[in-house]
Amino acid sequence: MRGLSRASLAEVEERFNAVAGSADLGTLSDELFAVADLLDREHGLRRALSDPSRPGEQKAGTIRSLLDGKVSEAALATAETAVSARWSRAGDLADVLERLGVAAAAAEAEGQSRLDEVEDELFRFGRIVAANPELRRALTDAGAPAAGKQELLSRLLDGKVAPTSLRLISQLVLHPRGRSLESGLEQVGQLVAEQRRRLVAVVRTAVELTDAQRERLMAWLRTSYGRDVHLNVEVDKRVLGGFSVRIGDEIIDTTIVGRIEEVRRRLAG
Numbered sequence: 001m002r003g004l005s006r007a008s009l010a011e012v013e014e015r016f017n018a019v020a021g022s023a024d025l026g027t028l029s030d031e032l033f034a035v036a037d038l039l040d041r042e043h044g045l046r047r048a049l050s051d052p053s054r055p056g057e058q059k060a061g062t063i064r065s066l067l068d069g070k071v072s073e074a075a076l077a078t079a080e081t082a083v084s085a086r087w088s089r090a091g092d093l094a095d096v097l098e099r100l101g102v103a104a105a106a107a108e109a110e111g112q113s114r115l116d117e118v119e120d121e122l123f124r125f126g127r128i129v130a131a132n133p134e135l136r137r138a139l140t141d142a143g144a145p146a147a148g149k150q151e152l153l154s155r156l157l158d159g160k161v162a163p164t165s166l167r168l169i170s171q172l173v174l175h176p177r178g179r180s181l182e183s184g185l186e187q188v189g190q191l192v193a194e195q196r197r198r199l200v201a202v203v204r205t206a207v208e209l210t211d212a213q214r215e216r217l218m219a220w221l222r223t224s225y226g227r228d229v230h231l232n233v234e235v236d237k238r239v240l241g242g243f244s245v246r247i248g249d250e251i252i253d254t255t256i257v258g259r260i261e262e263v264r265r266r267l268a269g
Helices: 006-020 025-041 043-050 056-067 073-084 091-111 115-131 133-140 146-157 163-174 181-194 211-225 256-268
Strands: 199-205 229-235 243-247 250-253
Touching: 006 073, 006 091, 025 043, 025 073, 025 091, 025 163, 043 056, 043 091, 056 073, 073 091, 091 115, 091 163, 091 181, 115 133, 115 163, 115 181, 115 229, 133 146, 133 181, 146 163, 163 181, 181 199, 211 229, 211 243
Parallel strands: 199 229
Antiparallel strands: 199 243, 243 250
16 A cells, blocks of 8 residues: 555545445455455456556456456446556556555444544554564464464454454555565554554554543544544553654654753754
8 A cells, every 4th residue: 555646546536435335344355355366366367457548448358257247236337447547567457456455444433433442453463463572473474374373363353343343454464565564564553544644653652642632632632633633542651741643754842851862852953
């Protein structure tokens, strides 16, 4: 899910939105993930379907002949539009299909009023993986069989997280696509947040925030950025006084340590 052509992405998203409304979103998500995984495996097919010199109608016919009767009409229509669009690199085609698979899963969670839950669970799972090297190795070992990883995820998460969370985490573990698990979870968390066009703020604080503190912080950030903000709160005992907030590349640091570092930088300058 790297940088994609805005015009092509908008074209495919428009088609996706048109067909997703009447689709089974969980099935659509799984099917788009499966097509993305197929393109990742079959390099010759990916190159042929992303070749800008071939007419879009011809490429759409190729993907239809491969997928017709194997996936839903919604997934097929989305894939046809994706292969007909122009991309700057061959890998963009699989990227956009995976991105829309995430969008379908997020839309399903939103329809079930579980979108907040999914955002929190993706964030918490990322922190669990970061704090547990043995678990991380088991989930990211390229030589380990996929069935074993899926079984491990099922034991850890089945019945304990929303089905959408398990679907997204499984996709990232079984099909890392050149990403670390942590970066994949962060990217997918951002895409899930986009379902409601919200920003994601990672808050580091020494103690858990109260509900009132969360509400005040969200209201302040919403006023500052002009958009709703979802808080992922990380309790870190090393934080001395105050808290820090990271939104994308921007950091708002009110901690004592942060203030000391700022003074040091000014003195050094």
